Amino acid sequence: MTTTKETRAFQTEVKQLLDLMIHSLYSNKEIFLRELISNASDAADKLRFEATTDDALFEGDSDLHVYIDVNKENRTITIRDNGIGMSRDEVIEHIGTIARSGTKEFFGRLSGDQEQDAHLIGQFGVGFYSAFLVADRVTLTTRRAGLEHEHGVRWESAGDGEYELETIHRDGRGTEITLHLREEADEFLDSWRLKSIIHKYADHIPFPIRMLGTPLPAAEGEEEKPAEIETINQASALWTRSKSDITDEEYNNFYKHIGHDFEDPLANLHQRLEGKYEYTLLLYLPKRAPFDLWQAEAKHGVKLYVRRVFIMEATEDLLPRYLRFVRGVMDTNDLPLNVSREILQQSPAMDAMKKGATKRVLGLLEEMADKAGQSDGENQDAAANTDFADFWAEFGNCLKEGVIEDAGNRERIAKLLRFSSTTSDEQSVSLSDYCARMVEGQDTIYYITAESLAAAKHSPHLEVFRKKGIEVILLHDRIDEWLTSHLNEFDGKKLQSIAKGELDLSGIGENAEQEQKEHEEKVKAAEPAVKKITEALGDKVKEVRVTDRLTESPACLVSDQFDMSSNMERILKQAGQNIPDMKPILEINPDHELVIRLAKMRSKEKIADYASILFDQAILAEGALPEDPAGFVRKMNALLAQ
Missing domain, CATH: 3.40.50.11260 (Rossmann fold)
Incomplete structure (x- = not known):
């Protein structure tokens, strides 16, 4: 067998992440075990799914599990799984680089505040790199299921910017990670400490997590009996259990596992739905928006299971894009285990599940909004009010997308808008x-x-x-x-x-009829000013007319009823879009001193200057700049000097 050994440099972003993580998560070191067990569980999920169409991938061993070994003498912890494993190229892709959209934006949002950055790092998903929270050297060996034994891979690094990669012979499929602990990480050599972390973060992992137990006591005169291997976790999918049997802590810890988050979720939804199609939902609303929420390639956070076998994640087939912030799982018996993306898109069962899940997420938000509304009354519940306010601050603009994308739920979503x-x-x-x-x-x-x-x-x-x-x-x-x-x-x-358009406030408020009569009189009286300004501005405007919008300002710009608004025009121009030249309507206030003075002028030059000032002022009031700022300043100075 030919072995290939080489030293490679980490991608720049990996170096940054390692440094940030070690310094920002020093108080959360125990999450290394959560992350590595989560990766091992994902690897077992992927193998089980791929084996539905290729049973040979099990290689005669279908007992999927995670094994943890502690060696106090060598000061190492080893996490071993018999899941899908990795090829050499996959090791380079998944461990040597961060191939994820929004990486640049992620680093741009880091503030230097350790507590705040810790939340962002959790959103990014520290995964494998969490090993360096407790280890000064990490060794990984792996072989992808289905590859020959000589295609094993050994990876090792001290987290200092480089890693060694070597092709090796490996009998078993799956991945083994050995952590050579730092001096200050001795607490993790205690088996009881590791077991408590497993109970806290990984009790719900649907595969057995095994460790060597304590040696069995021997009777007098007998040799000490060897320790037995124990299963530490419950090894049952949390969402299959009854709601009454699940504690808030278990719900929250499951969210932290699937969301790679350090905070508890804002709310959760756990329901089993029965009817033509049967499926189970366990969905969560995070407290904070992920850093890549607005990236086009951002992953969705809901995983699909069929009969508790993981199928796929991050797809709009499970929930509409405007609910992409939701995390959780959907499990059903009504799809085949070898379901493909094409089958999903054509499946009436999947369509029913998506509609049902969407309906219930909106229902959860409606409950939160109702509680917030009730908390404004006499029986104030500050937490309830804060929950929906916090949700809106993080994800409100996503719901606005729902008004645009989901015509069937537009009315429900509109009621949730703030x-x-x-x-x-x-x-x-x-x-x-x-x-x-x-x-x-x-x-x-x-x-x-x-x-x-x-x-x-x-x-x-x-x-x-x-x-x-x-x-x-x-x-x-x-x-x-x-x-x-x-x-x-x-x-x-x-x-x-x-x-936009004509504004008709007649009939609103007191003295509406009198106001309407006065407005008509002002329109007639202002005809000379309208005529002079129209001639002076020429094709800069579509129309000049008397306003009923203004009480203090001399003029404002208005878009025609079916024209693009000036704000939309600015947005598209900033995005580099070519848009047709649309002329605004200038409305003038006939009661304003500038307009009254302009109506009396005879000098065409002065009329042109005054009209130009009115027009440019109206542009400035819209938050834009006039075409000729220097000319505007010059004319204003001349007016002030008079």
Whole structure:
């Protein structure tokens, strides 16, 4: 047999991760055992799945398990599994590099605060590298099931930037990892300590985790009997057990296992559904968004099992993309063990499971939102209120995607949405709250989109709404432009942008008829100003007209009813999109001193300067820059000097 031995350098990101992890997770060292057992369990899952179509992969040994050995004399811990194993190329891919989308963004979000960074590292998934929390040298040997014995691989590193790789002869399939412990890690040489960690983090692993027990006591005059091998965990899938038999701690620890998280989840959902199709759901809402939540290639967090055999994960066939933050498992008896992605996409059973799981996740969110609403009353439950607020802060924009993508659940999702408004900067206003506060005569939900909350709050378009006491929803996330194009009404009430189209507030509030009459008179009186500004601005604008939006500002820009909003135009331009040139409508306030003065002017040059200033001011109020900032400053200075 020819052996190949070489020394390779870790990928730069691996070096960074090792350094960060060792310094940020010093108080969570015990999670190394959770992570390595989790990897071993995944390897057994994968073998069991692949063996459904190729029984020879078992190589005559179908007793899948994890074995842990402690050697106090050599100061080593060995974690051994007889799962799928790895080939040489797989060792290089999975251990020498981090082939994961969003890696750059992950490192960019690290702050240097150890507690905060520890949560991010948990989201990233420390996996195999957690071994270096307790070991100054790690040796791994492995062989992929189905490969000949001479295709074994030995990997070793001190975590110092390099690793050795060698092809070896290995009889057994699977992977064995030996940790050569650091001096300060002696506590993990205690078998009882390891057993307590296994009970804490891995009791639910559906494969036996075995260790050598304590030697059996011998009768007087007899030799000491050898220790027996013990199974430490329950070795049963948690989701198959009755809810009444599972403690909160067990639920939380299972989440930490599947989510590779250090925190407890925000909420969980455990249900067995029966009917035409039978399946079990155990789903969790994390407290924090994963760093790659907005990456197009981000993995989904729900695993599919068929009769407790792991099939696949990270697929939109299990839950829609807007629920990609959900973690957990789905298990069914109604699919074949050799199910493929193509079969999944065409399976009525899978379609029913996806719809059922989506319905129940939305139901869980509705319960959280209802509790938050009730906590605002006399019987305040601060935790309940905080839970939904925390969820919204982390995942609210994902739900907005649901309004766009999931027409069948659009109404349910719309009730869960939370916004800022002119009554609250906090994103705590629901559409139902808004409707309950409508003023007399109002039958429309008014909103404005802007690139920031500050820009929305200070928009001149709000002036008449403040005067009339009408609440306006302030939308300042990029996705809100797409949201409002799909959410046209709520509870029978139309949604309308206050910066698009004609604004008709007649009939709302007191003295509505008198206000309408006064507005018509002002339109007529302002005709000279409208004519002069129209001639001065030429093709810069689609139209100049008298506004009923403004009470203090001299002018504002408005998009035509079916045109793209100015905010959407900015977003697309920033993304490098080519968009058609759409001219805005300039609305002028006939009561403003600048407009009154302009109406009396005769000098075409002065009229052009004043009209240009009004137009550029309106652009600035939208949060954009005029085409000629220097020219704007020059004209303003001249006006001030007068």
